Amino acid sequence: MTLPAAFAEELAFRGVPLIAMSRAVGPVPALLAVSALFGVAHLGNPGVTGLAIANVTLAGVFLGLAFFTPGGLWTSTGAHFGWNLTLAGLAAPVSGIPVPMPWLDYAPGSPAWLTGGGFGPEGGVLATVLLAGGSVLAVRHRHRKEARAEWPR
Numbered sequence: 171m172t173l174p175a176a177f178a179e180e181l182a183f184r185g186v187p188l189i190a191m192s193r194a195v196g197p198v199p200a201l202l203a204v205s206a207l208f209g210v211a212h213l214g215n216p217g218v219t220g221l222a223i224a225n226v227t228l229a230g231v232f233l234g235l236a237f238f239t240p241g242g243l244w245t246s247t248g249a250h251f252g253w254n255l256t257l258a259g260l261a262a263p264v265s266g267i268p269v270p271m272p273w274l275d276y277a278p279g280s281p282a283w284l285t286g287g288g289f290g291p292e293g294g295v296l297a298t299v300l301l302a303g304g305s306v307l308a309v310r311h312r313h314r315k316e317a318r319a320e321w322p323r
Contacts, residue, residue, distance in 0.1 A: 172258055176250035183208045183230065184237040184246050197238065205230030215266035217288035225292050226265060228301040229253070235308035263290030 183204055191200035209227030212218065237246040257264045261274035266289040279285045286293030 172254040172264070173247075173251050176254055177247050179208075180233065180237070180243055180247045180250055183211075184234055185243055188234060188237060201231060201234040201238075205234055208233075212265055215289070216268075217263070217266045217290075217293070219287070219289060219293055221283065221295070221298070222266065222286065222289040222293035225294075225297045225301060228298065228305070229292070232301050232305045232308060235305055235312070239308065239312060257291060263288070263292075265292055266290060 187207075188200055188204050191203060194200070195203075205227050208230035209223045212223060212226045215222075233246045233250055236249045237243060239245050241248070254264050258269040258271070261269060261271035261276040262278075263269065263276070276290075278287050278290070282288075282294070284294050284296060285291065286297065291297055
């Protein structure tokens, strides 16, 4: 269930729209605009909060950065799938959508601002830290690859 959903969202947000917008306005404005649309698309999810939308938008930035790596759509789909599968494997809600798992009962801890509450881990500050860190690592990885490509062979 999580792989087709991740692929569909990646195709819809990071596929053609991100490439087309990047050519029109440049990669950074395109990445920010598409990430904001990704956040807005989750406004109707159960248990959504402002922090949850901010984190989903930040996830859009992270996934967009993954998209701009050499693996492209497959890299961003893999990252999205891995995130969703991890949450589902813990029986935690994925973007507010409950994913019941046999023998597991997800119980968000408190405070909700830290753990995400009913929206699931994506709605808490812990996710903010992880997504920001992942974004920094993706940028560093990209710059490292570009720097290696500039070295004479």
